[in-house]
Amino acid sequence: MRYVRMTFRIVTVILLGSLLHYVLPQHDIARVTSTEVIRTDFSGFNRWFYAQADSGNTELSTRDLRLINTDRQKTFLLGFIPRDATGVMVYRNEDSGWIWPPYFKFDSSDLQAEAASLVSTAAEPQWVVVTHYGWRNRFFSIYPNAVGIRPVEGPDVRVIPWFNISFFIFLIVAWLFLRAAWAQFRERSLDPMMDKASHQMDEVNAGLSERRSRLRRWLDTWRRK
Amino acid sequence: MGLVKLVVFGFLFLSVIYLSISVYSRSVRREKLEKQWDADNPGGEQADRDTYVEQGMAKYESGFRKKLIVLVYIVPTVAIVAILYLTNAN
Numbered sequence: 189m190r191y192v193r194m195t196f197r198i199v200t201v202i203l204l205g206s207l208l209h210y211v212l213p214q215h216d217i218a219r220v221t222s223t224e225v226i227r228t229d230f231s232g233f234n235r236w237f238y239a240q241a242d243s244g245n246t247e248l249s250t251r252d253l254r255l256i257n258t259d260r261q262k263t264f265l266l267g268f269i270p271r272d273a274t275g276v277m278v279y280r281n282e283d284s285g286w287i288w289p290p291y292f293k294f295d296s297s298d299l300q301a302e303a304a305s306l307v308s309t310a311a312e313p314q315w316v317v318v319t320h321y322g323w324r325n326r327f328f329s330i331y332p333n334a335v336g337i338r339p340v341e342g343p344d345v346r347v348i349p350w351f352n353i354s355f356f357i358f359l360i361v362a363w364l365f366l367r368a369a370w371a372q373f374r375e376r377s378l379d380p381m382m383d384k385a386s387h388q389m390d391e392v393n394a395g396l397s398e399r400r401s402r403l404r405r406w407l408d409t410w411r412r413k
Numbered sequence: 414m415g416l417v418k419l420v421v422f423g424f425l426f427l428s429v430i431y432l433s434i435s436v437y438s439r440s441v442r443r444e445k446l447e448k449q450w451d452a453d454n455p456g457g458e459q460a461d462r463d464t465y466v467e468q469g470m471a472k473y474e475s476g477f478r479k480k481l482i483v484l485v486y487i488v489p490t491v492a493i494v495a496i497l498y499l500t501n502a503n
Contacts, residue, residue, distance in 0.1 A: 200421050286415030292497040302503075335500060337436065369437045 208248040212265060213288045213335060215347040216318045218258035218277060237330035239282040243294050254281040254296060256303045256334055258312045261343050279320055279334035289321060291335050302337050315343050431485045442473045
């Protein structure tokens with residue numbers, strides 16, 4: 189039983205962790221090398237990792253996908269430790285729309301134009317911070333979705349993830365509230381109800397045994413003395 | 414329509430939160446009043462205690478603290494508008 193519970197907990201933590209890792213914004217320091225549009229035919233599986241068509245358009249099973257090709261500064265540990273190496277990274281650039289994930293992004297075309305105006309060469313690099321969510325996976329052909337691009341001085345800028353900090357603070361506060369609310373509900377509503385119920389059970393049981401003993405006494409009167 | 418879906422389901426979701434916070438807040442208030450009475454009048458009349466608590470609750474129902482719970486609707490709306498602006502403004 190302990191192992192079942194532990195496995196359940198670990199699986200929950202992994203699922204929640206990957207959901208947050210997928211959805212929360214991350215910042216990459218990169219150099220835009222080009223932008224392009226490719227026609228994309230989604231499979232049933234990798235459709236999960238794409239948003240929908242531009243918000244004013246209709247949804248078809250195949251459509252064009254905006255991509256931003258970059259050379260990105262590599263990092264360790266979710267971007268906390270910078271590394272002295274670069275590698276290519278490709279971002280998709282799609283409207284996330286009104287529902288999920290809640291970035292409310294409708295300016296994909298504008299973002300594509302911004303990215304195109306920031307294209308630079310290795311000899312004369314123009315570094316940018318790409319805010320994005322999502323994962324890159326070559327086997328499933330999925331890309332992180334770029335949400336914003338802004339030019340920065342050099343590749344060594346320190347980006348403080350204010351949104352993520354406040355999000356996790358909010359998460360902790362919400363968790364504490366839920367716990368307090370549950371404790372209050374138990375103390376004020378559940379426990380008195382249970383007490384009442386168990387009291388009633390006691391009374392019923394007492395009544396039953398009383399009746400049984402009467403029956404026993406009556407039976408005893410038939411026994412031979 | 415995405416916006417309609419967001420408004421409808423967002424409203425339902427926030428209403429659930431609103432109701433649970435109201436219930437919680439009311440319960441905490443009542444407990445506080447009861448404890449206050451018990452501390453001030455040890456061995457007091459049960460009837461007096463009930464009136465005291467009911468009066469306190471009536472005050473709470475018309476008070477400012479209860480109205481603060483409406484922030485449950487306001488804060489997410491403001492946040493969505495802010496994100497909408499920050500993401501899409503050039």
